[in-house]
Amino acid sequence: MAAPCRKMASRSYSQLLCCFSRTAVGSGACRRFSVTPIDRATPRASTAADRATSPWSLMAAVCLQRLPVITADCSPIEQRFKQMLQQMELEKSMLSDHELRLMEDAERMSRRQADDYDSDEDLGDQEIMMTQDLEDTWEQRLKNFQPAPRVRADVDEDLTSVQRCLTDSLVLLAEQQVGAEKLWLLPQAAWQEGETLRRTAERALDSMTAGVRATFLGNAPCGVYKYKLPKAARTESSVGVKVFFFKAILVDGTPGSAPTAPLLWLKKSELQKYLKPAYMMNVGRFILNL
Amino acid sequence: MNHIFRKLQVTFPQQASILNQSLCRATPSIQHPVWCTAAMNERQYRDMPTHGIGRWRHLLLKQAPKKKKDRNQQKELVSATDTAYGTLNVTVSGYDMTVVEHYSQYIHNFCNRLNIKVADSYALPTKSTEVLLMQEQGNKTYVDAVLKTHQRVIQLSSLNASLCPVFMDVILKNQPEGVQLSVQEHTEADYQARFKARPELEGLVAQINQ
Numbered sequence: 138m139a140a141p142c143r144k145m146a147s148r149s150y151s152q153l154l155c156c157f158s159r160t161a162v163g164s165g166a167c168r169r170f171s172v173t174p175i176d177r178a179t180p181r182a183s184t185a186a187d188r189a190t191s192p193w194s195l196m197a198a199v200c201l202q203r204l205p206v207i208t209a210d211c212s213p214i215e216q217r218f219k220q221m222l223q224q225m226e227l228e229k230s231m232l233s234d235h236e237l238r239l240m241e242d243a244e245r246m247s248r249r250q251a252d253d254y255d256s257d258e259d260l261g262d263q264e265i266m267m268t269q270d271l272e273d274t275w276e277q278r279l280k281n282f283q284p285a286p287r288v289r290a291d292v293d294e295d296l297t298s299v300q301r302c303l304t305d306s307l308v309l310l311a312e313q314q315v316g317a318e319k320l321w322l323l324p325q326a327a328w329q330e331g332e333t334l335r336r337t338a339e340r341a342l343d344s345m346t347a348g349v350r351a352t353f354l355g356n357a358p359c360g361v362y363k364y365k366l367p368k369a370a371r372t373e374s375s376v377g378v379k380v381f382f383f384k385a386i387l388v389d390g391t392p393g394s395a396p397t398a399p400l401l402w403l404k405k406s407e408l409q410k411y412l413k414p415a416y417m418m419n420v421g422r423f424i425l426n427l
Numbered sequence: 428m429n430h431i432f433r434k435l436q437v438t439f440p441q442q443a444s445i446l447n448q449s450l451c452r453a454t455p456s457i458q459h460p461v462w463c464t465a466a467m468n469e470r471q472y473r474d475m476p477t478h479g480i481g482r483w484r485h486l487l488l489k490q491a492p493k494k495k496k497d498r499n500q501q502k503e504l505v506s507a508t509d510t511a512y513g514t515l516n517v518t519v520s521g522y523d524m525t526v527v528e529h530y531s532q533y534i535h536n537f538c539n540r541l542n543i544k545v546a547d548s549y550a551l552p553t554k555s556t557e558v559l560l561m562q563e564q565g566n567k568t569y570v571d572a573v574l575k576t577h578q579r580v581i582q583l584s585s586l587n588a589s590l591c592p593v594f595m596d597v598i599l600k601n602q603p604e605g606v607q608l609s610v611q612e613h614t615e616a617d618y619q620a621r622f623k624a625r626p627e628l629e630g631l632v633a634q635i636n637q
Binding site for chain 2: 383
């Protein structure tokens with residue numbers, strides 16, 4: 138109890154300048170981010186007297202999320218409401234410049250076609266491009282534009298692809314060796330002396346995935362999970378492990394050419410199949426399903 | 428019983444005033460206080476025990492009158508501590524004004540709900556961008572569209588470091604498309620950039636300094 142709290146209090150403090158942008162078609166499947174850390178104060182070295190010996194060993198894990206790239210589809214009721222609102226706005230709206238010009242042109246044409254047309258009446262220059270022709274050219278350009286498909290079923294099936302399920306946010310899971318067995322967990326690493334827990338989480342991410350750029354959302358952990366070691370492995374000095382979770386947002390798409398551990402990108406609803414129940418209950422509390 | 432005596436006492440000054448009328452115009456009798464009700468049959472006298480029983484404005488503390496220019500004074504810059512960020516500017520910008528405004532309102536309401544103190548919330552001037560396209564036949568460019576970039580800023584006075592990841596996560600997940608979000612520290616330069624340049628003042632200052 139004593140050691141972890143004190144460690145968090147003396148952790149180094151750094152400011153973040155985060156710039157997040159969301160464009161319809163980004164360079165990858167991700168939003169563009171820029172982070173500029175302003176201040177990175179050096180951590181105060183804790184003396185041996187500070188650290189009381191605690192039987193819990195510390196680990197830090199990273200909850201890396203890929204945010205949704207496109208908007209989710211509207212439910213049927215939302216679609217109907219949206220249509221109704223659009224209809225109402227259309228009926229309440231005023232005519233735009235373009236529509237007024239169309240009407241003027243039509244009126245001028247009809248005046249010219251009339252029997253008692255007097256060419257002196259027609260003041261002003263004749264427009265080279267009629268407004269209707271303009272509209273036709275725009276329609277043509279719209280038809281030539283092919284947007285990318287929103288949902289690609291084959292990519293959605295592939296759990297390791299970061300481009301799957303563009304409408305949902307995905308969480309990264311890695312298979313790690315814990316004790317005797319291999320488990321699917323959020324990437325974690327053991328805490329070492331003299332580094333902050335957030336630095337540990339960054340190290341965990343770098344070791345599991347090479348070349349992934351992520352923005353950590355803050356120095357404070359968003360969750361904690363503690364488990365006791367099985368009775369056989371328990372000793373005087375190590376009763377169990379406490380894992381602190383840190384949230385991060387994915388900046389750059391690909392997790393690198395050769396990840397060291399098998400990785401999965403999963404939605405919150407799919408996490409249950411891969412995580413142990415107690416772990417899932419803890420982790421599910423801070424993963425938002427927005 | 429008492430009120431009969433009071434009435435008797437009251438009549439004496441009246442008689443006295445009638446006597447004095449020839450000599451001088453008596454001041455209007457003070458039986459009717461100025462603030463009493465208009466209805467004549469509901470006169471409250473000053474010595475009525477419940478006189479002024481409903482008065483409450485005199486109990487409030489005296490407030491200095493608010494001047495209009497106080498509203499736009501610069502709020503103090505909060506500096507960062509070990510557990511909280513200082514004054515932060517959350518800037519929301521985009522082409523669609525309704526979306527940008529609704530998103531900034533959402534962030535403001537969200538801060539209120541999480542008890543994050545919002546120091547200020549203002550709009551920066553709209554920037555217009557003209558999109559010029561080259562014509563297919565010929566070298567002339569023509570104006571294709573005018574895009575207006577709207578910006579809204581929400582200034583948070585201090586953000587607790589433990590609350591920051593939660594806050595950022597939620598506003599990122601709710602970010603609409605076509606809207607850019609930026610979270611930065613507030614600086615003096617940001618504040619000064621909002622003011623218009625005053626060329627004649629700068630000219631005079633330059634003249635003085637010469």
